[in-house]
Amino acid sequence: MTMESNHHLNFLAPQPDRSWLGSWIFSTDHKRIGILYLVAISTFFLVGLCLGLLMRLELIAPGGIIMGPQTYNALFTVHGVIMIFLVVIPSIPAVFGNMILPIQLGAKDVFFPRLNLLSWWLYMFGAGVAVISLFTGGGPPDTGWTFYVPFSTMTKSNTTLSVFGVFILGFSGILTGLNFITTVHRLKPSTTPWMKLPLFTWSLYFTAWIQVLVTPILAITLLLIILERVIGLGLFDPTKGGDPLLYQHLFWIYSHPAVYIMILPAMGVISEIVPVFARKPAFGYRAIVFSGFVIATAGSMVWAHHMFVAGISDTAVMVFSFLTFVVAIPSAIKVFNWTATLYKGSIYLGPPLLYALAFIFLFSLGGLQGLILGSAGTDMHVHDTYFVVGHFHYVVFGGAIFGFFAALHYWLPKMFGRLYNYEWATAALFLKFIGFNLLYFTMLIMGVQGMPRRYYDYLPEFQNLQVISTVGSWILAAGIIMMVINLFYGMRYGEKAGDNPWGGATLEWTVSSPPPAENFEGEPVLTRSPYDFKDIKAPHAE
Amino acid sequence: MIPQILNPMEQIDHTFLIIFSISAFILLGISGLSIYFLFRYHHTRNPDPDPIEGNLLLEFVWTIIPVILVSGMFVSGWTGFKAARTVPVGAYPIKTTARMWAWNFEYPNGKIADTLWVPQGKPIKIILQSLDVIHSFYMPAYRIKMDALPGRETYTWFLPMKTGEFTVFCAEYCGLKHADMSAKVVVATQTEFDEWVNDFTTPGAVVATGPQKILFDKGCLGCHSLDGSVKAGPTFKGIFGRKTFVIKGGQEESLTADEAYLRRSILDPKAEIVKGFPDLMPPPMDISPEDLNTIINCLKSLP
Numbered sequence: 094m095t096m097e098s099n100h101h102l103n104f105l106a107p108q109p110d111r112s113w114l115g116s117w118i119f120s121t122d123h124k125r126i127g128i129l130y131l132v133a134i135s136t137f138f139l140v141g142l143c144l145g146l147l148m149r150l151e152l153i154a155p156g157g158i159i160m161g162p163q164t165y166n167a168l169f170t171v172h173g174v175i176m177i178f179l180v181v182i183p184s185i186p187a188v189f190g191n192m193i194l195p196i197q198l199g200a201k202d203v204f205f206p207r208l209n210l211l212s213w214w215l216y217m218f219g220a221g222v223a224v225i226s227l228f229t230g231g232g233p234p235d236t237g238w239t240f241y242v243p244f245s246t247m248t249k250s251n252t253t254l255s256v257f258g259v260f261i262l263g264f265s266g267i268l269t270g271l272n273f274i275t276t277v278h279r280l281k282p283s284t285t286p287w288m289k290l291p292l293f294t295w296s297l298y299f300t301a302w303i304q305v306l307v308t309p310i311l312a313i314t315l316l317l318i319i320l321e322r323v324i325g326l327g328l329f330d331p332t333k334g335g336d337p338l339l340y341q342h343l344f345w346i347y348s349h350p351a352v353y354i355m356i357l358p359a360m361g362v363i364s365e366i367v368p369v370f371a372r373k374p375a376f377g378y379r380a381i382v383f384s385g386f387v388i389a390t391a392g393s394m395v396w397a398h399h400m401f402v403a404g405i406s407d408t409a410v411m412v413f414s415f416l417t418f419v420v421a422i423p424s425a426i427k428v429f430n431w432t433a434t435l436y437k438g439s440i441y442l443g444p445p446l447l448y449a450l451a452f453i454f455l456f457s458l459g460g461l462q463g464l465i466l467g468s469a470g471t472d473m474h475v476h477d478t479y480f481v482v483g484h485f486h487y488v489v490f491g492g493a494i495f496g497f498f499a500a501l502h503y504w505l506p507k508m509f510g511r512l513y514n515y516e517w518a519t520a521a522l523f524l525k526f527i528g529f530n531l532l533y534f535t536m537l538i539m540g541v542q543g544m545p546r547r548y549y550d551y552l553p554e555f556q557n558l559q560v561i562s563t564v565g566s567w568i569l570a571a572g573i574i575m576m577v578i579n580l581f582y583g584m585r586y587g588e589k590a591g592d593n594p595w596g597g598a599t600l601e602w603t604v605s606s607p608p609p610a611e612n613f614e615g616e617p618v619l620t621r622s623p624y625d626f627k628d629i630k631a632p633h634a635e
Numbered sequence: 636m637i638p639q640i641l642n643p644m645e646q647i648d649h650t651f652l653i654i655f656s657i658s659a660f661i662l663l664g665i666s667g668l669s670i671y672f673l674f675r676y677h678h679t680r681n682p683d684p685d686p687i688e689g690n691l692l693l694e695f696v697w698t699i700i701p702v703i704l705v706s707g708m709f710v711s712g713w714t715g716f717k718a719a720r721t722v723p724v725g726a727y728p729i730k731t732t733a734r735m736w737a738w739n740f741e742y743p744n745g746k747i748a749d750t751l752w753v754p755q756g757k758p759i760k761i762i763l764q765s766l767d768v769i770h771s772f773y774m775p776a777y778r779i780k781m782d783a784l785p786g787r788e789t790y791t792w793f794l795p796m797k798t799g800e801f802t803v804f805c806a807e808y809c810g811l812k813h814a815d816m817s818a819k820v821v822v823a824t825q826t827e828f829d830e831w832v833n834d835f836t837t838p839g840a841v842v843a844t845g846p847q848k849i850l851f852d853k854g855c856l857g858c859h860s861l862d863g864s865v866k867a868g869p870t871f872k873g874i875f876g877r878k879t880f881v882i883k884g885g886q887e888e889s890l891t892a893d894e895a896y897l898r899r900s901i902l903d904p905k906a907e908i909v910k911g912f913p914d915l916m917p918p919p920m921d922i923s924p925e926d927l928n929t930i931i932n933c934l935k936s937l938p
Binding site: 162163166235236237241243244247248249331332336337338371372373374376377378379380401402403404407410411414415418419421422425426428429430432433435436437438439440441442450453454457458461462464465467468469470471472473474476477478541542543545546547548549550551552625626627631 | 643646647650651654655657658661662665666668669672673676677678681682683684685686687688689690693694697698701702705706708709711712713714715716717718719720767768769771773775776778779780781782784785786787789802804805806807808809810811812813814815914917
């Protein structure tokens with residue numbers, strides 16, 4: 094199969110019977126929907142990035158520099174809401190789940206293509222409502238992305254509308270999850286055994302289950318905030334017999350598993366890239382699958398570790414601290430397996446692998462910081478400080494978003510049929526890695542020294558580290574801009590990628606690049622294991 | 636001396652040391668090994684990969700060893716936490732009240748201050764409550780933190796070891812001036828402390844037994860000073876009969892603060908906002924007519 098012979102089937106080809114816009118926003122093709130998400134999510138990511146840069150600039154010196162406290166409080170709230178609900182949670186599943194999962198599985202589309210389009214529309218609608226909330230009513234929300242009561246029920250900022258926006262976004266996630274679960278069960282070719290599914294497919298499958306099971310709890314919780322604000326329900330209000338801790342429980346029952354919604358797909362990406370670039374099977378395939386399952390289940394039972402000093406009982410602290418340590422084990426197993434996959438490989442240091450290695454380092458560092466937070470005594474000191482902010486960004490940015498970057502470098506050549514510049518990709522990664530660690534490692538140090546989070550102002554003794562952190566944010570941003578330019582230019586004008594630029598063995602590498610609109614002619618029959626590279630030529634071997 | 640108490644600060648620092656050391660060891664190990672593999676098994680040095688699929692014994696080993704390590708961390712962390720929750724008998728109680736955006740400390744003899752003075756070498760029990768949203772009492776110097784909640788009492792304790800000045804921060808985000816919500820902590824010798832605590836005229840002190848106690852209890856003093864200084868709201872000093880400019884329905888108006896105005900501004904604080912101040916004051920959650928009268932009378936009697 095060459096690209097030329099399939100040119101008329103290319104999913105990116107113009108569709109003469111529809112307008113250009115209509116052929117995208119009303120398309121039920123999973124690949125086109127994936128690209129719609131890619132455009133929307135990248136846009137929101139760049140917006141969230143700018144908000145983060147503004148915050149860091151404000152913190153370059155104590156006192157007000159470029160804004161007042163109300164603006165700062167709104168900035169970290171909106172940065173959090175955009176990055177979490179509009180970017181990180183949907184990122185890999187919505188973009189690469191949509192683009193790649195059906196092809197990797199051997200299907201022509203997801204099981205419910207029209208529902209898939211509805212998910213994207215719900216995402217855009219929810220995002221629109223959240224954006225409108227910034228410019229109407231009492232101004233942008235200032236509650237923090239956690240919307241803690243009673244503050245969130247008292248503040249005059251436009252919290253009701255932004256909470257409603259997040260409420261709608263939840264449905265987009267639930268429907269996408271439902272779609273992926275059904276797709277894996279119903280469209281997996283009958284000849285493909287479960288234990289030959291690619292690890293990325295497995296990770297999306299587990300993620301989808303978490304999304305379907307826990308997102309409704311967030312939806313209910315957000316609805317309760319709206320009811321508190323609008324009709325004064327009193328469920329969380331102590332003067333009416335309510336309890337603010339009830340809110341925190343409900344919020345974290347969703348929001349802790351949400352961290353695994355963010356990280357599991359990224360782990361799937363890494364499990365896909367490392368074997369391809371080491372030219373040998375994923376070490377401990379079954380262990381990686383099983384640890385994904387354990388993370389998905391145990392991750393739902395650790396939420397109260399966000400509440401060790403919130404006023405819950407000491408027994409609850411003990412139980413949740415213990416369970417938190419339990420969930421550290423499967424993550425460690427994955428890291429050990431990736432490292433072992435490199436052993437006796439024939440390693441090619443292509444950009445996707447370099448991104449994957451950056452992920453492994455940053456995620457390991459972030460995960461190890463989690464041990465400090467899981468241990469009740471040390472958590473008492475660093476809870477709600479910069480340590481938590483640093484840890485969170487190591488796991489979610491260094492983890493989930495670097496995983497997303499790795500996926501971009503791995504799969505975009507498949508989607509657009511063209512390659513980016515490898516040197517630029519490597520240089521951009523280097524900048525990002527340096528900037529990232531300057532930005533967030535300093536936060537870890539400040540946290541241990543006792544710098545509380547969500548502070549517009551700070552004591553002069555923190556200034557040196559704050560300045561280093563801000564400079565780090567500039568380097569990081571420069572690296573991201575460089576990456577965006579390189580990828581964008583590459584996808585339009587780059588060298589042709591060919592069907593299998595990395596020598597992958599999963600099904601998406603057997604179709605042309607860009608893939609044909611229908612993915613496969615007939616049902617593909619699996620001829621090899623997902624990580625059996627025998628007789629597949631690696632690009633560097635030439 | 637206090638016999639047989641586990642100092643939470645020492646235990647928590649011990650846990651930090653254990654976890655940081657093990658983590659550094661694991662991170663360096665994995666990174667070092669990866670870098671070695673990348674070099675040793677680079678395709679130029681190792682053109683033919685060995686298709687190893689896994690090793691059950693290894694999987695077992697790298698599951699069991701982390702289980703043992705994290706079990707140790709859990710026990711160590713829990714010990715520190717438990718120590719911070721186990722207040723020694725005879726600890727000196729200080730009732731701490733949090734509100735947007737100030738701390739007040741009430742001593743057993745009735746003295747109330749905005750600075751936390753404590754005697755060196757004596758365990759201090761901090762009894763916490765919030766008058767509005769959730770705040771968190773955070774004293775990094777002693778590694779302790781505990782949320783202050785509305786409608787529920789929480790506590791923590793610490794053992795001040797060295798004399799000196801420290802800071803209490805608010806660690807739970809509580810709105811506009813969250814970053815300004817800190818208080819000074821002074822660890823003094825027992826003699827200095829006794830002198831301070833029995834002197835009701837020190838700066839920042841409020842006499843809790845006097846007629847002004849109601850202003851403290853209702854949280855007014857968090858934003859309104861008694862000494863003429865400007866806090867989040869206008870000062871109470873000389874408030875009765877003062878000529879005041881207010882913004883009412885977008886229009887500026889001038890009025891004299893009489894009893895009717897004071898009553899209105901407590902019950903419906905959003906209706907008229909004193910010029911130059913933000914619209915911040917929450918309406919009272921629950922106030923009896925008697926309390927309201929006491930407050931009005933107190934405000935009238937202020938110098």
